[in-house]
Amino acid sequence: MHVLATAGHVDHGKSTLVRALTGIEPDRWAEEHRRGLTIDLGYAWTTLPSGEEVAFVDVPGHERFIGNMLAGLGPAPAVVFVVAADEGWRTQSAEHLAAVDALGLSHGLLVVTRSDLADPGPALADAGERLARTSLGQVPAVAVSARTGEGLDALREHLDDLVAGLPTPDPGARVRLWVDRAFSIKGAGTVVTGTLEQGTLRVGDEVEVGGRRLRIRGLQSLERPQEAVAAVARVAVNLRDVTPEDVPRGTPLLTPSAWHPTTTLDVRTSTDPAELPGTVTLHLGTVAVEARLRPLAGDAARLTLPHPLPLVAGDRAILREPGGHRLLVGALVLDADPPALRRRGDGRRRGEALTAYTGVPDLPTEVGRRGAMRRSHAAALGLDPSTAHPSAAHPSATHPDVVVEGEWLLDRSALRGWATALGDAVRARAQAEALDPSLPVEAARAQAGIPDVALVPLAASTAGLEVRGGRVWLPGVAGSLGEAEEGLRAIEARLEQDPFAAPERPELEAAGLGPRQLAAAQRLGRVLRLPDDVVLLPSGPAQAMRRLAALPQPFTASDARRALGTTRRVVIPLLEHLDGRGWTRRVDGTLREVVRR
CATH class of the missing domain: 2.40.30.10 (Translation factors)
Structure with missing residues (x-):
């Protein structure tokens, strides 16, 4: 399949064109039909003459919905730019084209609609020249009438040519x-x-x-x-x-554990960042978030986000005036993990380095000097982008001393050193703590000197260790409860018969199950520990849900207590646990209901 976004001024026939091509109504809301105006993103699809399937993301053209337009345009690899023959170039035509250019889109098609109402020649010539001055360059163009059907067959052929020239994505890449x-x-x-x-x-x-x-x-x-x-x-x-x-x-x-979310970005802007406001709205993909902007030097700036996002060098974004409709500038992410700016003059020096650096140092030397380097750092240093972008060719094919793992370029000798240190740390833990013979991944990272927790699985694999349940283990080792094993088995057997008869603290102590033994039992997946020393089997919440779902909804804690045949000591932390998992929810201060799925 291929995905194309539409773009163009309001009421120039984008939705009508998509409807004529696909037979699907892209406007989804009653308000859109009432007003004859696209407000939110619309979706439709068709099969082209070549047999290729193409999906359209139809974006609103009105200036009040530019945020929705950017959400549709952001993830799309190509654009169908629409201009009406009877109106020609208009305000949102220019604004949408600026967005296309800021995002660096280089694949597109110009479609002049309503050719039955006016000579399409002037609009084709004018719009073609405007598009040629952007990242799109010279693009094919076609005039159509969605009302009469004239030009639609030619448009389908142009769409076939457009999708045939799109880059092939990597199906094995992280999502x-x-x-x-x-x-x-x-x-x-x-x-x-x-x-x-x-x-x-x-x-x-x-x-x-x-x-x-x-x-x-x-x-x-x-x-x-x-x-x-x-x-x-x-x-x-x-x-x-x-x-x-x-x-x-x-x-x-x-993709789990494959991204390094960040709140700090160094970017290159398409205009002098000193002329931009200190707070901007960043649009990337479908996200729109306020960011603080700090000019560095030249066209480089630092953006600080309110919460982490999974961004990488090479991502393209758009910066807008917060609360306004004015499209500001494009931004290219140079470094998604930049160094802190602590001393006077650091910002200027950082900006000069980002703006002026054009060399391509030897990759193994640069990585080896650090032991590890984020790909975003590699891009900021001017390393070959083909080795710095996560969707590019594997750099170790060219540099055998470099290992690529997610967002990292690693020196092989450094990796071997971390693996050795990690193995020593886990073996020492296993010898000292029979109840807890493993290390949490963050503790393992710190003890082995590994620069990022995302690299622990690779170092563990290199050392012949296993990562299970967020911890690093010696192979085949599962931990032992020692003298407490017999007591735990007795409690497990009782809970199998009566799932919510949680043992009291004296019974746990008599079974040899203190806090350390219970923590070990939980790590082994044998018990579920809730607040107030409530111990159940891991299957307890699912069994509770079956009984609670049979109650009249909503229900009280007393209703739940009776349905489960247990005490208030057990039912309150259990219900809070179910709330936390999103399986139940509070209706008011005393009532809950099962979340239907």
Whole structure:
């Protein structure tokens, strides 16, 4: 599949054109039909003469909805730029083209609509010249009438040529899907949609959303169920254990542990950053977020974001005036992990280095000097972009002393040193702590001197260790409860018969299960520990949900206590646990309800 965005002035026939090509109404809201005006993003698709499937993201043209327009244009690899023959170039034509240019889009097609109402020649010539002065360059152009159908066959042929020239994405690349819609379907739960730019999504896979790992329950593309969807594609993702409010537009769905979210960026702007306001709205993908802007030197600036985003060198963004409609400038991310600016003059020196540096130092020397370097640092230093961008060729093919892992370029000798130190640390822990013979990944990182927790699995694999449950283990070692094993088995057997008869503290102590033994049992996945010393089996919450779902909704804590056959000591922390997992929710101060999925 291929994905194209529309662009152009309001009421120049973008939605009408998409409807004529696909037979699908892209305007989804009653308000849009009432006003005859596209307000939000619309979606439609068709099969081209070559057999290729193409999906359209139809964007609003009115200046009041430019934020929605940028959300549709941001993830798209190509644009269909629309100008009406009877009106020619207009205000939003210029603004949409500025956005296209700021995002660096180089694949596109010019379509002059309403050719039955006026001679399309002047609009074709004028718009073609304007597009040629941007990142699009000279693009094919065609005149059509969606009302009469004239030119639509020629347009389909041009679309075939356009999609044939688009770059082929890497289906094995890490996923970063920017959500553009989130909604709930009865019986299915939460569904999010977006344009998958690279990588592959599969049913059953986990994705990282806001620091949580969520499992993909189902996939659709072009309203057809799929077991897997590879980029580029429009995709609908059915997620478990999340509500639509948890995944608003601009939320990224990520390959777990493959991205390094950042709040600080060094960028190159398309105009002097000293002329820009100190606070701007950053648009990238479908996200729009306020950022503080600090000019450095030349065309370089530093942006500080209010919360972390998974950005990398090479990402292109748009900066706008907060609260206004004026499109400001484009921004190219040079470094998504820049050094701190602590001393007087650091900003100027940093800006000069980013603006003036054009050399290409030897990659193994640069990486070896540091032991490890983020790819974003490599780009900022002027290293070959083909080795600095995550979707590019593997640099170790050219530099055998360099290992690539996610956002990092690593010196092999440094990696071997971390692996040795990590193995020593885990073996020492196993000898000293039979109850807890493993290290949390962050503690392992610190003890081995590894620069990023994302590199711990690679170092562990190099050392012949295992990473399980967020901890690093010796191979085949699972931990032992020692003398407390017999007592734990007795409590497990009782909870199998009565899942919510949580043992009291004296019974736990008599079984030899103090805080350290219980912590070890939880790490082994044998118990679930809740506040106030409430101990259940890990299956307890699921069993509770089956009983609570059978209650009249909403229900009180007393209703839940009776349904579960337990005490208030157990039911209150259990209900709070279910709330935290999103399985139940409070209706008011005393009532809860099961969240239907």
